[in-house]
Amino acid sequence: MPEFQHSPGMRDILPPESGRWRRFQAVFAEVAEAAGYGEVMPPLMEDIGVFQRVGEHTDVVTKEMYDFVDKGERHIALRPEQTASVCRAFAQHRPLTPWKVYYAGPNFRYEKPQRGRYRQFDQVGIEVLGADDPYLDVEVIAIAWEFYKRLGLQQVTLLLNSLGEPQDRADYTAALQDYFEQHLEALSPESRITLAKNPLRVLDSKRAVDAAVLAGAPHISKFYSADAAAHFEAVQQGLNDLGIPFTIDTSLVRGLDYYRRTTFEFQGGTLDSAQNALGGGGRYDGLVESLGGPPTHGIGFALGLDRTLLACDDEGVFAAPQAVVDVFVVDTTGGREALLITAELRSAGISADRAFENRSMKSQMKGADRSGAPIAIIVGSNEVEAGVVTLRPLRGEDLQRLVPRGELISEVTQSLEQAAKEATA
């Protein structure tokens, strides 16, 4: 065993999996940019106050933050999510609204790790600040939906709810509190604890004993103000117009305290309940204001990279890309020819790899095979004397041939084009 391993909940992402991560983020960037979103890159750490504004009562803030005091006596925290940072950035820079941004990168939460749940975990997401239009809600959801489609995921369920206006939410919370207190005996001990902290979140319970009580609980929909009801109606209509299927789930309560009106979550159909929340988001108010900005409407979502990838594994889509190089150079004269030829190929925009340590030809050919390259360039003493190289197709039935050293690039280019054509045919 090595003396050091990564800390719990941290991981090394190695190739080819790392290529999959990069592609994941690239696809997300494409989808977001196609809708006019620009990338925002907030810092990995901030004054802890930025995150505390998100919700004084949530576990994310109270128990799970990675924080420390820096050499300037500042109380700093590693970001547990990015929404707060984006709002802080908005309050600080005051860009034109609506401000449409996306982000990708790691977040940190001090939790007990388990499958699909790490202390350093990546999310991609978008936020829009400064607009309250229900069609914006639809656009935001549609972007996530399109992203899942691009990945190839089929079994994603969109759960939709509205928490109403802050007042509606408060009224509902009070009603819920009353109801649960009347049925305290039937609630699980865990839920009773949750009830004391935040009645809304009792609805999240997955415990079987709570099911009966939950089924009889009052519904948020009875508490909507006219505005909230109209907004929610418009969102549903818009989703229907785009052909995006959704399920209303009145028990859908997001973890952070600042949400209002539209909330949504994406669930993976193939995953266990512990990690089936692929992503979620909603509309929020007051966050920018609490960070020193003007009153600003906001909406956004965050999607977990790990869980989404787990869902991809289960559905057999979005596999890790195989690292492939165009050409593998086999040199049996000591390696200098390979040095020159790979450099020449790379300068010409042709990716090329080679073996080192002067291995046997057989070993080098093995390397060529493993590299995935469609062609090998072989150089031995015969070739060097004759001023040629051997161009050896590795994938098809074509025979190898000698080409003049000076025509290397044009011959390889031609050969690669032909290989590409055969591959698609």
Add this chain to the structure above:
RNA sequence: GUGGUCGUAGCUCAGCUGGUAGAGCGUCAGUUUGUGGUACUGAAAGUCGCGGGUUCGAGCCCCGUCGGUCACCCCA
């Protein structure tokens, strides 16, 4: 944070009631010293997570600890 479970070569695992470690895959090297993907031969590679204890003797038993995993909690 609480509870269950697991931890043996790079990977996946075997190792019966305790007697100082094995397989497959992979890696490397050979099988006519210029040619890969198949086959054959061989080799390297493990302080059996770590630390204590019981025992003549522990990978197998006990305790602790670290890590993974599952459930709860929470969430992505």
